[in-house]
Amino acid sequence: MLYIFIHQNFPGQFRHIAKALADNPSNEVIGIGDENNINTKLVLHPRIRLLTYQPHGAGRKETHHYLRDYEGHIRRGQALVRLLLNLRDQEGLKPDVITAHPGWGEGLFLKDVFPRAKIIQYFEFYYQGTGADTGFDPEFPNSFDDQLRVRIKNSTQLQSLIGCDYGVSPTIWQRSRYPAELQHKIEVIHEGIDTTVVRPDPSASLFINGHQLKSGDEVVTYVARNLEPYRGFHTLMRSIPALQAKRPNARVIIVGGSDVSYGKRLPEGETYRKRYVDEVKDEVDWSKVFFVGKLSYADYLKVLQVSAAHVYLTYPFVLSWSMLEAMAAGCLLIASDTAPVKEVITDGMNGHLVDFFDHEQLSTRIDMSLRESKDSQRLRDAARQKAVSEYDLKTICMPKMLKKFT
Numbered sequence: 001m002l003y004i005f006i007h008q009n010f011p012g013q014f015r016h017i018a019k020a021l022a023d024n025p026s027n028e029v030i031g032i033g034d035e036n037n038i039n040t041k042l043v044l045h046p047r048i049r050l051l052t053y054q055p056h057g058a059g060r061k062e063t064h065h066y067l068r069d070y071e072g073h074i075r076r077g078q079a080l081v082r083l084l085l086n087l088r089d090q091e092g093l094k095p096d097v098i099t100a101h102p103g104w105g106e107g108l109f110l111k112d113v114f115p116r117a118k119i120i121q122y123f124e125f126y127y128q129g130t131g132a133d134t135g136f137d138p139e140f141p142n143s144f145d146d147q148l149r150v151r152i153k154n155s156t157q158l159q160s161l162i163g164c165d166y167g168v169s170p171t172i173w174q175r176s177r178y179p180a181e182l183q184h185k186i187e188v189i190h191e192g193i194d195t196t197v198v199r200p201d202p203s204a205s206l207f208i209n210g211h212q213l214k215s216g217d218e219v220v221t222y223v224a225r226n227l228e229p230y231r232g233f234h235t236l237m238r239s240i241p242a243l244q245a246k247r248p249n250a251r252v253i254i255v256g257g258s259d260v261s262y263g264k265r266l267p268e269g270e271t272y273r274k275r276y277v278d279e280v281k282d283e284v285d286w287s288k289v290f291f292v293g294k295l296s297y298a299d300y301l302k303v304l305q306v307s308a309a310h311v312y313l314t315y316p317f318v319l320s321w322s323m324l325e326a327m328a329a330g331c332l333l334i335a336s337d338t339a340p341v342k343e344v345i346t347d348g349m350n351g352h353l354v355d356f357f358d359h360e361q362l363s364t365r366i367d368m369s370l371r372e373s374k375d376s377q378r379l380r381d382a383a384r385q386k387a388v389s390e391y392d393l394k395t396i397c398m399p400k401m402l403k404k405f406t
Helices: 012-022 068-089 144-152 155-163 172-176 180-185 233-246 272-283 297-306 321-328 359-371 373-391 393-405
Strands: 002-006 028-034 048-053 097-100 118-122 166-169 186-188 205-208 211-214 219-226 251-257 289-293 309-312 333-336 352-354
Touching: 002 012, 012 028, 012 048, 012 118, 012 393, 028 068, 048 068, 068 155, 118 155, 155 180, 166 393, 172 186, 180 186, 205 297, 211 251, 219 233, 219 297, 219 321, 233 251, 233 272, 233 359, 251 297, 297 321, 309 321, 309 359, 321 333, 321 373, 333 359, 352 359, 359 373, 373 393
Parallel strands: 002 028, 002 097, 028 048, 097 118, 118 166, 166 186, 219 251, 219 309, 251 289, 309 333, 333 352
Antiparallel strands: 205 211
8 A cells, every 4th residue: 555644844743653554565655744844864764755845935924814824834735736746647656545734734635636545634733712722821811813813723724624534633632622523533543652662760860960860869850842831831940949948959850942832932032941040040059950952862761760750731732742751651740730631640540730830839749749759659650551551652552543544
């Protein structure tokens, strides 16, 4: 069979399924992405052919601001169509299955080019004016205009959902955000966590700024792609002064970049990291707080494996891979009492839940967790078991995914 996977930052969420299908010599697998994002020399799999397209412009300034993203998505979709037409007409390719992430417009016109192909799309998050991330944080209020604009952001996804044969969403809560009358087209299948790789390691250690940190030390960890309010960075920073007062020997490792992945950008030259460091700068012993930026995957896993308490906070938004990987690594989770988290973490059963905004509660919960070593091990084991039994790549998620794709 011939499979095409399309993601502006390929492989994105399709890394595992694309490699699994390419392992079968009877399959042909093509990956397509934006040439501005894709390193064509990177070999994901020797049997995956990697192609790129060049998007032609974004939404114009004179376009109504509700529609600028949509216009840019249509332009991206058209650029992809040109590549697909060439594959069809010049090479004679007839794909059996095409899979795309619809968020940037790549899924808009797939049926028009290949009407007989099975179209599967990955539905990650449906924006809503109220009830999810928008308006959740009073520190970043939204106007009524924002509420209307956010709803129109779904135009691309709606066209893609109507035009596909099947949809996949990683969690029940993320699927539930989509219109009720269309949810029947979406199946919940997570991409999966390789729990044979992401696992506890009592011998793990790492060096940061000349300090050796190892499993069993008082190490508090926090991980996000970028340090920003959507992932509770402001709450974490505000918790550190009280945490240090309670746990003077604790070391805090903060993993993440200084860009913005989600939410509002700050004025040029400003970052959320600087904003919230400045807010507490005179109250914190910075020799015990380590900002390590973005790490290699191996070093990131070591951070999880030496963690004594792992903080994961999020708006009602997409659930991060990092939280499930922290569970698989046997971390003690201190997580936000928000909808996507509560699908996986039950307070007192496989982790602790705290109010997203309550930095005092967060510091107290970390302190108590570090004191309760026996109970903490029970929670760690339960978190690991949850990850293995429901999100393991090879035994749970990949078989479900392969069944969908074959």
